[in-house]
């Protein structure tokens with residue numbers, strides 16, 4: 001399944017020519033991101049918040065559900081060797097978080113990856129990627145998570161994809177912090 005970002009959004013379903021080879025690699029790399037990060041160092045996951053919310057109009061296309069529908073949101077940050085590197089914002093319809101996707105509520109510091117990649121019922125869409133802007137909910141999450149250490153939106157590259165399980169979507173958006181790119185560049189072994 002292809003993700004189809006609306007024309008007015010800054011998400012693109014194909015790599016922007018402005019991305020470097022390394023950025024394209026990480027933004028469109030299939031499989032579990034946590035597994036890729038573990039090749040760079042020791043990964044630790046911290047849960048920032050898990051809560052019910054309304055689907056933001058700018059993110060409604062990702063779930064293909066109406067704006068303001070009730071959703072369950074999980075926000076986490078992952079560090080590599082103690083350096084904050086990637087944060088993630090994941091959400092599913094609130095009802096699904098009590099049903100098919102209820103595992104999402106029980107993870108605590110285990111990564112979502114633990115429940116996504118070994119179940120043949122679960123399929124994943126293609127990726128969309130973007131450079132953030134200040135209006136995006138993902139940037140609001142960055143500000144909440146990183147507080148005064150939050151970079152400008154232009155310094156943040158992100159990707160998203162949707163996992164589907166029997167018609168119920170789970171959106172996972174991941175944002176790579178500037179420190180991640182320095183770490184990845186220092187470890188050429190992680191490149192194809």
Ligand SMILES: C=C(O[C@@H]1C=C(C(=O)O)C=C[C@H]1O)C(=O)O
Pocket residue numbers: 031032033034035045074075076088089090107110111112113114116172174
């Ligand atoms: C989906 C994965 O799990 C990671 C962990 C997440 C979590 O625990 O909330 C969210 C996004 C991912 O970066 C993955 O590794 O691919």
